[in-house]
Amino acid sequence: MNDETSHKKPEPLELLERLIMRHDAPLEAPPGTEADESFVRTYETLARIKNALFHFSVSKWDFEFTARGTTAGYIKMLQSNLNNLAWKCRQVANGDLDQHIDFMGDISDAFNGMVESLKIKNEIVEAKQRELTAMTQKLKNEIKKKEQTEEALLASEEMYRQRSLRDPLTGIYNRGYFFESAEREMESMKRNEGAQCCILMIDIDHFKKFNDTFGHPVGDEAIKLVTSTINTTLRKADIFARYGGEEFILLLANTDIGTGAAIAERMRLAVFSQPGAVPGNSLPVTISIGLSVVSSNSLSLALPGDRILKTAIDRADAALYQAKAMGRNMVWIYQPGAEHANGEENIL
């Protein structure tokens, strides 16, 4: 190679070939070509097109492309299509399945087919969701129904339980419930030093005669009148029950003998003050009350609750007997030695 050939200035066509064929060719027209404006314009347009094609080859088509001319226009069209495709894909990703593409040949068909397929799948999913929602609702309804049935059953059970505990005529507790609750109270008292309670036996005076004179329905009214009147004087912790016939039993919880006597007297007066159970007859209904006290200090801890209760009831009954004997319509407090012949032990 001689000096002449090694320093030969490249021909314009050679420069253009180099631009097309080599990656390291400059993107601006090489120095020394400035005079040829047509060449510079062609070279630089070709360089921009090359640069654009490079961007496409690395999937970066959101670039600024300022070349002019028909060939550049084709590239801009492709760039526009790809950018629009990206926009459409983003809309689909955001849930818009009404997107549609035209004018992009197979890509349009593929995109539109994909969106249609997604739409169908979406509809299937939505249908399944609706089905699931309906099933969930049905299940909820069934659960609710079951809960309502259970509630009704519990309410019914509670109603029957209450009925089994209560006296049907007066609605107050029956004898069975009284013993069950009062025995628990006795056991509880054994654990509380100084605790006291009173047992009251209550009997409607001359009830047999009353029944014989006015008939059983009026007798029943008298029983109801007495229970409702006594009920108004009681506290929540007290246990009031029908003992049998015209006889009632009452446990006054946490009550000493003085307070118990005062309450009993209030009850007696309250019943006595009622206008009476006989329509058109002012004959008052009266009651006699026998009262005994149970104190934890004097309890024999070894004794069971039922035994303690039985003794207390016997004592109250003895006091009631005294009240009857002393003329009725009065409260009589048990006094040791007042028992009638039942062989009661002095355990309280």
Place this chain on the structure above:
Amino acid sequence: MSERKYAFSWSLLGDIAAGRPNLGPTLRLEVYRLMQFCFRDVLEKRYGTDGVDDIFREAGLLAGEEYYKNIIAPTKPADFAALVSTLEVSLRNLGVGVFRVERAKLDELDFVLTVSEDLDCSGLPELGYETCVYDEGFLGGILKSYTGREFKVREVDCWCTSDRTCRFEARLVAE
């Protein structure tokens, strides 16, 4: 001007079904272009090149606002994507062109929009300058109606500059 003769009203589009029972709503595009380029010619002679461009741009803006009010707004577009979908479909159905979004920066209200097979320019000879000034106004009117903000819409590529599709950059005008 005390009383205007040509204030635009949508009713001026007329009852085409009644008025053209045989020819219908379409005409050859050449006729539309004949009218438009003759308007440009005459207006340019009176008001200069910039003057005619301003007139076309302003007319486009009015048309865009009216188009939005009467064609787009009744569809109640929920968001920008819905607006684009409505525009795509309606402009295509009316034969105005193939409208597409290339880029949308919604937080900046900065858009690149394209119209291919454009009513005004597609197929025209290469002129070396962009001609779609009416479209600039039209797109600006649509965007203004949708956002309530003023936009500057500039055509950067046009069939008349050898490009296959007309590309518009729309940017919010600083308030």
